Amino acid sequence: MVRIGIVGIGFMGRIHFLAGQKLNGGRVRAICSRDPAKRAGDWRNTRGNFGPEPGYVDLTGITTYERVDQLLADPDIDLIDICTVTDQHAPLALAALKAGKHVIVEKSIALTLADADAMVQAAKNAGKLLMVAHVLPFFPEFRFAAEAIASGRYGRVLAADFKRIISQPDWSADIGDAAKTGGPAVDLHIHDTHFIGLVCGVPQAVFSVGTVEKDAVTYLTTSYLYGPGGPAVTCSSGALAMNGRPFVHGYEIYLEKATLTYDSYGIPLTLLSADGQAMQPKVEGSGDPLAAFTQELQAAVEAVQSGQEPALLSGKLARDALALCHCEIESVKTGQPVNVR
Numbered sequence: 001m002v003r004i005g006i007v008g009i010g011f012m013g014r015i016h017f018l019a020g021q022k023l024n025g026g027r028v029r030a031i032c033s034r035d036p037a038k039r040a041g042d043w044r045n046t047r048g049n050f051g052p053e054p055g056y057v058d059l060t061g062i063t064t065y066e067r068v069d070q071l072l073a074d075p076d077i078d079l080i081d082i083c084t085v086t087d088q089h090a091p092l093a094l095a096a097l098k099a100g101k102h103v104i105v106e107k108s109i110a111l112t113l114a115d116a117d118a119m120v121q122a123a124k125n126a127g128k129l130l131m132v133a134h135v136l137p138f139f140p141e142f143r144f145a146a147e148a149i150a151s152g153r154y155g156r157v158l159a160a161d162f163k164r165i166i167s168q169p170d171w172s173a174d175i176g177d178a179a180k181t182g183g184p185a186v187d188l189h190i191h192d193t194h195f196i197g198l199v200c201g202v203p204q205a206v207f208s209v210g211t212v213e214k215d216a217v218t219y220l221t222t223s224y225l226y227g228p229g230g231p232a233v234t235c236s237s238g239a240l241a242m243n244g245r246p247f248v249h250g251y252e253i254y255l256e257k258a259t260l261t262y263d264s265y266g267i268p269l270t271l272l273s274a275d276g277q278a279m280q281p282k283v284e285g286s287g288d289p290l291a292a293f294t295q296e297l298q299a300a301v302e303a304v305q306s307g308q309e310p311a312l313l314s315g316k317l318a319r320d321a322l323a324l325c326h327c328e329i330e331s332v333k334t335g336q337p338v339n340v341r
Contacts, residue, residue, distance in 0.1 A: 002301045005030035005077040007068055007092060008084035009038045011048030012106055016083055016133075018051065019293035026079075026301030030063040032071045039064040049169060049247060050289045068092060072099040079304055081133075081297075082106060086181045090115035097126045104131040104300045108190045109318040111182055113326065116319040129309055131300050132318035134194045138292040138299075140283035141262045141269045142195060145253055148260065149199045155256025157200055159232040162192050164249040165219075167241045183216030185332070186325045189237035191249075193328075194321035196224060198312070199253075200233055202320050205339045208331040210238065217329050224324075225337065 004020060006013050009031055020028040033039050038046075039059075046054045065071040072080070072095060080096040082089055082105040090110045096103045103123070109132045110116040123130035136142050148154055166188065181187035203224040210220030219238025226233070241248070250263035259272040269286075271279050285291035299310045309315070327338040 002026040002078050002304045003029040003076055004079045004081050004297075004301075005032065005065075005071045005074065006081045006083055007032045007071065008082065008088075009033040009035070009043060009046065010083065010085075011046050013083035014043055014046040014054060014057075015048070015051055015290065015293055016081055016106075016297065017057070019290050019297055020081075022294045023298055023301055025305060026297065028062065028081075030065060030071055030074060030077055031059070032065040032068055034066060036066075039066065049166075068095065072096055072101060078102060079104060079300065081300075086187065087111055087179065090119055093119050093130065094122050097122045097128050097130065100126065100128065102129045102131075102304050104133055104297070104313065106133045107135075107194070107318065108132075108182060108186055108322055108325075109315065110322065111186070113319065113323055116315075116322055120315045120319060123315060129300075129303055129307075130315040131303060131310065131313035132315055133296055133300075133313065134191065134318060134321070135292050135296045136191045136195050137198060137312045138295045139289075140285045140292075141264075142251075144269060144281055144283050145251065145260050145262075146195070146199050148258075149253070149255070154258040157231045157233075157253060157255060159254040160196075160200065160234075160251060162196065162233075162235040162237075162249075162251045164188060164192055164235075164237040165241050165245075165247075166239050167243045167246045168239050169246075178214075178216040182325065183218065184237070184239040185210070185217035185220055185329050186322070188239060189220065189235075189328070190321050190325050192235045192237050193324035194318065196233060196235065197317055197320050197324065200224070200231055201226070202324070203230070203233070203340055205337050206324065206327050206331055207337040208328040209335075210332040211240070212332065217332050220328055220332050222328050222331070 041057045080101045205225040208220045208222040219240045221236040224233040248265040253260040262269045331338045
C-alpha cells in the first residue's frame with residue numbers, strides 16, 4: 001500500500017483527496033495545512049471550477065499536520081503530494097526528496113527553469129521519483145488523441161490547433177499573480193505546452209502575440225515552429241472570456257489519414273475519416289473530471305510500486321513545458337520569435 005500525504009488543502013488539494021479515495025494500492029493517509037479549520041475537516045472555502053460542492057470532510061483515520069516538516073518526518077508516508085501555490089513547489093519538493101520521500105507535485109513544476117532543473121536533479125540524487133501532475137493526458141478526449149498519435153495508425157501529425165480559454169475565476173486571485181503562479185500564460189497555458197510536447201515534440205522556436213496586464217501575459221496565440229517538414233501547430237490560451245462561458249478547451253488535429261476534433265463547449269470527440277465518415281469514439285470517463293485525477297494518481301502509485309517514472313508524469317517533460325511557456329511570454333513581450341532553449 002502506497003501511503004500518500006497531501007500538502008496544501010485548497011481547491012486542488014481537495015480534488016486530489018477526493019480522487020485518492022478510489023485508488024488501487026494507494027491511500028491518502030495524511031494532510032498538511034496551516035489552517036486549523038481545514039485540519040478539523042471544514043473545507044467549505046476550497047471552491048474551484050469543477051467537482052462536487054465543498055463542505056465538511058470526514059478525516060477519521062487521516063493524520064493531520066500543521067507543519068510540512070512534521071509530515072516529512074512521518075515514516076508511514078511514502079509519497080508527498082504537493083498541491084500548494086506554484087511558488088512553493090520547489091522548496092517543498094526539494095525538502096521532501098531530501099527526506100527520502102517520493103514526490104508528485106501539481107503543475108506547474110515550478111516558476112523558474114532553475115528551480116525545475118534543481119528538482120529533477122535532486123530526484124536523481126535521492127534515487128526517488130519526481131512526478132508532475134499534468135492531468136490533461138488523463139482526460140479521455142486527450143488520452144484518445146495522444147494514443148492515436150503514438151500508435152501511428154492514422155499517420156503522422158500534419159497540423160494541429162489547440163485552445164484553452166477561461167473567464168477570470170472568482171475562486172482564485174492567484175492566477176493573475178505572475179510572482180505566485182506565473183500568470184495565465186504559465187498556470188493555465190502549461191496544460192497545452194505539456195500536451196503539445198507530448199504528442200508533437202518540443203519545437204525549435206515559438207512566435208506568440210498576446211495581452212499583458214500587470215506584467216502577466218493574460219492571453220496568447222502561439223505558432224510552434226518545428227522547421228521544414230515539421231507539423232504546423234498553433235494554440236490560443238488565456239483568461240479573457242466573459243462569465244457566460246467560464247471554460248472551454250479543445251483541439252483540431254490533422255493527421256495523414258484522419259482528423260480529430262473536440263470542443264468541450266459543444267463538440268464531442270469526433271474522428272473524421274478519409275472516406276467521409278464522422279464517428280464519435282467511445283471513451284471511458286467522459287464527463288467526470290475526478291476520474292482523470294484518480295487515473296493520474298493511480299499512475300503515480302503504480303510508479304512508486306515499480307520504481308519506474310511514468311511517461312505522462314515525467315519531470316523532464318514538465319520542465320520542457322515550463323520552458324515553452326517562458327519562451328512564449330518572452331515572444332509576446334518582445335514581438336519577436338524566440339528560440340527554445
